[in-house]
Amino acid sequence: MTILFIPKEIREGETRVAATPETTARMTKDGLQVILEAGAGGHACHADDAFSAAGADVIPAGSTCPANAKVILKVATPTLEEIASYPEGALVISFLRGGEFLEEAAAMQAAGISAWAMELIPRTTRAQKMDALSSQANIGGYKAVLLAASTLGKYFPLLMTAAGTVKPAKVVIFGVGVAGLQAIATAKRLGAQVEATDIRPEVKEQVESLGAKFIEVKPDEDTEESSVYAKEASEDYKKRQVEAVAAKVADADVVITTAQIPGRRAPLLVPTSMVETMKPGSVIVDLAVEQGGNCEVSEVGKNVVHRGVTVVGIPNLPATVPIHASDLYARNLMAVIKHITTKDKDDSKPSIALDLEDEIINGSLAIHQGEVRNPALAEALAPQGANS
Numbered sequence: 001m002t003i004l005f006i007p008k009e010i011r012e013g014e015t016r017v018a019a020t021p022e023t024t025a026r027m028t029k030d031g032l033q034v035i036l037e038a039g040a041g042g043h044a045c046h047a048d049d050a051f052s053a054a055g056a057d058v059i060p061a062g063s064t065c066p067a068n069a070k071v072i073l074k075v076a077t078p079t080l081e082e083i084a085s086y087p088e089g090a091l092v093i094s095f096l097r098g099g100e101f102l103e104e105a106a107a108m109q110a111a112g113i114s115a116w117a118m119e120l121i122p123r124t125t126r127a128q129k130m131d132a133l134s135s136q137a138n139i140g141g142y143k144a145v146l147l148a149a150s151t152l153g154k155y156f157p158l159l160m161t162a163a164g165t166v167k168p169a170k171v172v173i174f175g176v177g178v179a180g181l182q183a184i185a186t187a188k189r190l191g192a193q194v195e196a197t198d199i200r201p202e203v204k205e206q207v208e209s210l211g212a213k214f215i216e217v218k219p220d221e222d223t224e225e226s227s228v229y230a231k232e233a234s235e236d237y238k239k240r241q242v243e244a245v246a247a248k249v250a251d252a253d254v255v256i257t258t259a260q261i262p263g264r265r266a267p268l269l270v271p272t273s274m275v276e277t278m279k280p281g282s283v284i285v286d287l288a289v290e291q292g293g294n295c296e297v298s299e300v301g302k303n304v305v306h307r308g309v310t311v312v313g314i315p316n317l318p319a320t321v322p323i324h325a326s327d328l329y330a331r332n333l334m335a336v337i338k339h340i341t342t343k344d345k346d347d348s349k350p351s352i353a354l355d356l357e358d359e360i361i362n363g364s365l366a367i368h369q370g371e372v373r374n375p376a377l378a379e380a381l382a383p384q385g386a387n388s
Contacts, residue, residue, distance in 0.1 A: 001031070001032070002031075002070050002071070002349075002350055002352060003032075003033045003034075003066060003068055003069045003071070004019075004027065004033065004034050004035070004071045004073055005036075005066055005071070005073070006018050006019045006035070006036045006037065006072075006073050007037045007040060007065065007074065007082070008037045008038075008039050008061065009040070009075055009076055010082070011076040011077070011079065013315065013316055013319055014075055014316065014319055015043035015044065015320075016043070016044060016075045016318065016319055016322050016325050017040050017044050017046065017075070017322075017330070018073035018074050018075050018330060019036065019051075019056075019073055019333070019334075020041065020044070021041075021046055021050040021051055021054040022327070022330070022331075023331060024051055024054040024055060024056045025054040025055060026334060027334060028054065028055030028056070029055070030341070030350055031349060031350045032341070032350055033057070034051075034054075034056040034057065035056065035058075035059060035066055035069065036048070036051050036056045036057070036058050037059060037060075037061060037062075038059065039061045041326070044322040044323050044325075044327075045322075046326070064085040065082075065086050065087065065090070066087075067087050069086075069087060069090055070090060070091065071090065071091045071092075071093060072090055072091070072092045072094075073093050073094070073333050074094035075094060075095065075329060077095060077097050077101045077104055078092060078094065078108075079104065080104060083107045083108055083111060083113065084107075084111075086111065088112040089112055089114075090113050091113075091114045091115075091354075092108065092113060092114065092116065093116040093118065093333060093337075094115075094117075095118050095119055095132070096115050096116075096117035096118070096119065096120070097117075098115075098366060098376075098377040098380065099264070099376065099377070099380055100290075102380055105366070105372075105381065106381055108367055109370060109381075112369060112370050113367070114354075114365065114367055114368045114369060115365070115366050115367040115368075116364050116366070117365075117366040118130075118332065118336075118364070119132070119133055119262050120262070120363055120366060120374060121133070121336075121360065121363065121364045122359060122363040122364070124359065124360070126359070126360060127360050129331070129332065130335045130336050130339065131332065132328075132329055132332040132333075133178075133262070135325075135328040135329060135331075135332055136318040136325060136328070137177065137179040137258075138178050138179065138182045138328075139182075139317065139318040139324065139325050139328070140179045140182075140258075140287055140318055141178065141179035141182030141256075141258060141287070142182050142186050142321075143317040143318075143320055143321055144285045144287055144317060145171075145186040145190065145256065145285075147285055147314065148254040148256060148283050148285050149254075151283045151303075151310055151312060152169060152253055152281070152282075152283045153281050154166075154253055154281070155168070155169065155191075156168065156169045156187070156190040156191050157169075157190060157192070168191055168192055169191075169192045169254060170192065170193050170195075170251060170252045170253050171187045171193065171195070171253065171255075171256065172195050172245065172248050172249055172254070172255045172256075173194065173196040173197075173212075173257075173258065174197055174198075174245075174256070174257040174258060174269050175196075175197075175257065175259035175294075176196050176198035176200070176207055177198075177258060179287055180196060180256075181206060181210065183256050183258065184196055184207060184210045184212045187212075187254075187256075188210055188211045188212060192253075192254070194210075194211070194212035195212060195213045195214070195215050195248055196212050197215040197217060197241060197245050197248075199217075199219065199237065199241075200219070201216075201217075201219045204216075215245055216244065217241045217244045217245075218240055219237065238267070238269075242274070246274060246277065249270070250277040250278060250279075252278065253281075253282055253283070254282065254283050254284075254285070255270065255282070255283070255285075255295075256284075256285045256287065257269055257284070257285070257286050257287060257288060257295055258288065258294075259288060259294050260287070260288045260291055261291075264291075265291055265292040266288035266291035266293060267294065268294065268296060269295070270286075270295040270296065272296045272306070275295065275296070275309050275311070276306070276307055276309075278309045279308075279309075280307070280308025281308060281309075282308075282310070283309070283311075283312065284309060285312040286298035286311060286312065286313055289313040289314075290316065293313070295311055297309075297311045298311045298312075299311075300313055336364075339360060339361075340352055340353060356368075
């Protein structure tokens with residue numbers, strides 16, 4: 001029988017869990033055996049008893065990975081300690097973030113452990129149910145607005161009272177991907193005036209459909225390819241963008257930056273000089289802070305006050321909404337499991353089948369049986385002499 005292991009996440013700040021009682025019940029119904037470390041779902045308010053009722057075998061907290069586990073389902077990149085406990089030939093399905101965790105990626109390669117990177121799943125119709133970047137970015141965009149609203153010393157909505165009228169807050173959003181669109185929608189629901197900018201001019205219609213204004217920037221000639229995630233812009237475009245948004249940022253109460261490029265450093269969109277044009281009491285929330293930041297002033301895990309402007313650098317915002325973030329991520333993982341399992345002729349014994357000719361499997365499997373298959377990760381590991 002194919003055994004799936006769900007450990008408790010141990011990286012600091014990671015509150016999500018890779019399975020829920022709902023997905024556990026579905027996977028066990030499909031003939032898979034689910035083993036869960038006690039307490040794994042605690043932060044997401046999923047009790048061990050609920051997992052047991054769903055068909056999981058719950059083992060004591062602190063237990064190492066079972067030697068017969070075929071698949072380890074996780075959220076965060078496994079630590080070196082965790083990797084050392086995994087059986088050779090096991091498949092780890094998680095966010096890999098290989099560019100940031102090179103030592104861990106090299107350790108998995110050396111140990112003969114395969115790594116499926118959730119951030120590398122192709123953005124295709126077939127893979128939509130597996131797209132964890134989108135499901136988690138949605139939550140990040142929502143929470144970014146709530147953080148901004150709770151930090152800002154002003155109301156978001158227009159307020160008319162006997163004591164006078166309070167003007168609505170002005171919000172500028174950089175990046176109109178999944179996180180940006182959710183941030184626009186949330187800020188509008190709170191009553192703010194919202195403007196947004198993006199390298200892709202075709203998103204103007206989406207911005208306006210949510211009741212916000214699109215900040216026009218003359219695009220580069222080669223930006224016809226549509227994507228919900230940012231790609232690297234030319235230096236000329238960046239200059240034009242700065243000119244177009246500078247006045248908007250200076251007048252804004254809140255700036256939210258969401259531009260990220262999977263596997264690469266986030267683009268710098270708000271330099272220190274731009275921060276210094278903002279009014280005291282204004283707020284910037286940098287969703288890309290873990291990738292180097294869109295704002296030059298932001299620091300991971302800190303709220304930095306620069307000349308009266310608060311720059312919020314809280315990382316991993318989806319983990320601050322652990323219940324729904326876990327629900328959505330677990331469903332993404334369940335879709336992956338369904339995609340890579342096959343059943344014997346008697347339709348009762350599912351097994352893992354990694355068809356490297358399959359577009360989704362080929363794109364997502366960063367490391368397989370000692371080979372680093374993702375080109376960017378192979379290049380990053382090459383100087384260390386770690387890739388084969």
